[in-house]
Amino acid sequence: MTDKSISFIRSLCAGEIEQSVLFPYPKMAVEERETVTDVVAAIDSLLEDRGDDLRSWDEAGEMPPEFIQELSDFGLFGLIVPEDHGGMGFGNMAYSRTLQQIARHDASVAVTIGAHSSIGMRGLKLFGTDEQKTKYYDRLATGEMIAAFCLTEPEAGSDAASIRTTAVEHEDHFLLNGSKIWVTNGGIADFFTVFAKTGEAEERSHLSAFIVTTDLPGVSVGPHEEKMGLRANATTSAYFNNVKVPRENLLGPLNGGFKVAMNILNSGRSGLGGGCVGAMKRLIALSAHHATEREQFGRPIGSFGLIKQKVGHMAVDCYAAESAVALVASLSDQEYDDYSVEAAITKIFASEALWRTADEALQTAGGGGYMRENPYERIVRDSRINRIFEGANEVLRLFVALTALNDVGSV
Numbered sequence: 001m002t003d004k005s006i007s008f009i010r011s012l013c014a015g016e017i018e019q020s021v022l023f024p025y026p027k028m029a030v031e032e033r034e035t036v037t038d039v040v041a042a043i044d045s046l047l048e049d050r051g052d053d054l055r056s057w058d059e060a061g062e063m064p065p066e067f068i069q070e071l072s073d074f075g076l077f078g079l080i081v082p083e084d085h086g087g088m089g090f091g092n093m094a095y096s097r098t099l100q101q102i103a104r105h106d107a108s109v110a111v112t113i114g115a116h117s118s119i120g121m122r123g124l125k126l127f128g129t130d131e132q133k134t135k136y137y138d139r140l141a142t143g144e145m146i147a148a149f150c151l152t153e154p155e156a157g158s159d160a161a162s163i164r165t166t167a168v169e170h171e172d173h174f175l176l177n178g179s180k181i182w183v184t185n186g187g188i189a190d191f192f193t194v195f196a197k198t199g200e201a202e203e204r205s206h207l208s209a210f211i212v213t214t215d216l217p218g219v220s221v222g223p224h225e226e227k228m229g230l231r232a233n234a235t236t237s238a239y240f241n242n243v244k245v246p247r248e249n250l251l252g253p254l255n256g257g258f259k260v261a262m263n264i265l266n267s268g269r270s271g272l273g274g275g276c277v278g279a280m281k282r283l284i285a286l287s288a289h290h291a292t293e294r295e296q297f298g299r300p301i302g303s304f305g306l307i308k309q310k311v312g313h314m315a316v317d318c319y320a321a322e323s324a325v326a327l328v329a330s331l332s333d334q335e336y337d338d339y340s341v342e343a344a345i346t347k348i349f350a351s352e353a354l355w356r357t358a359d360e361a362l363q364t365a366g367g368g369g370y371m372r373e374n375p376y377e378r379i380v381r382d383s384r385i386n387r388i389f390e391g392a393n394e395v396l397r398l399f400v401a402l403t404a405l406n407d408v409g410s411v
């Protein structure tokens with residue numbers, strides 16, 4: 001029986017190689033793999049010939065409600081909801097593989113599904129009571145309810161513990177006041193996981209998480225943000241004005257919200273990593289094709305060493321990112337106690353690998369890469385955010401380094 005308290009990286013920093021975490025390399029259960037194969041094929045059939053639509057939604061900065069309904073009808077909002085509540089019951093390996101396939105086609109669609117499952121309703125899955133799950137799971141599975149995650153505020157980004165939204169405890173409810181920015185899915189969500197301060201002003205870490213549904217009086221959202229990328233996704237502010245949040249909507253322990261937020265982000269990171277891998281696979285295929293077809297100086301540009309090197313680097317990055325993302329997803333599926341450092345490392349690596357790949361793919365396409373009629377410029381715009389959201393890479397690097405130093409220092 002493997003010891004589930006082991007962290008490969010924490011051990012590595014102390015000079016130990018924990019082989020049992022890596023070997024045998026984890027696999028999805030056969031039944032789950034078969035379902036994922038079917039889902040992947042269904043995603044291709046849904047998105048394959050939608051290139052013109054996807055481009056026009058990016059230009060318009062909006063995804064039509066009819067298309068979101070199609071995503072619901074395909075069951076894509078139910079990926080991580082247990083089967084007995086109408087979902088697919090996917091573990092993180094299967095979930096990550098599914099997001100990978102969506103992201104091969106379009107990042108705005110991937111982030112719409114991802115924000116719902118990776119962070120929007122992940123708190124319910126990890127910390128929800130049976131009553132909360134019974135109340136919301138079925139509607140979240142069908143897409144009747146779409147979920148979003150509300151942590152960031154104008155004055156609180158990387159320093160999440162400094163949020164100013166407050167939830168003041170009353171007998172049967174908490175009175176919620178404050179505002180959040182850049183909420184992915186904000187314009188289409190009905191179910192918000194909201195973080196608010198429940199301790200005294202000086203108690204930075206005393207946050208709590210709440211389920212806040214948009215039918216509660218005092219909840220409102222702002223207009224769609226004009227963004228560089230992920231333009232078809234409805235990113236908005238969210239406002240909470242004297243919202244009476246029923247006591248039973250507290251998610252996880254009172255004053256334990258910081259840990260809830262970090263657990264959600266750790267568990268959800270294999271979704272973001274999967275999305276990065278999916279985009280890389282598409283870029284590699286585009287670049288390999290272009291390098292073979294495009295001739296300059298009387299021969300295909302792919303015959304030049306510098307272009308071969310670019311495609312080679314892309315393949316190396318993609319292979320390494322996919323291996324690491326799948327491994328970390330499996331750590332969560334195997335219920336390892338703590339894989340936060342590993343999750344941070346894969347988020348950093350996959351997001352930066354995608355950024356390098358997108359840049360070099362556009363370069364390989366030359367001037368055509370810069371033109372809107374081709375997919376490269378949109379993928380470059382869409383890719384950039386991965387280094388910023390769900391934990392900015394600088395802050396995650398600090399976390400990795402501090403964990404290593406603290407662990408070694410405490411031996």
Ligand SMILES: Cc1cc2nc3c(=O)[nH]c(=O)nc-3n(C[C@H](O)[C@H](O)[C@H](O)COP(=O)(O)OP(=O)(O)OC[C@H]3O[C@@H](n4cnc5c(N)ncnc54)[C@H](O)[C@@H]3O)c2cc1C
Binds near residue numbers: 159227230389390
């Ligand atoms: C399109 C989009 C969608 C988003 N979706 C959501 C969402 O659904 N829900 C949500 O809650 N939030 C969301 N966010 C917010 C996102 O998570 C934050 O932007 C992110 O956490 C960084 O915070 P910030 O932008 O305030 O940057 P800041 O924290 O102000 O950081 C600015 C820069 O300083 C660096 N930095 C900060 N602290 C340190 C340090 N100690 N050492 C070194 N460097 C440091 C950062 O890495 C960054 O490069 C979204 C943002 C965008 C742009």
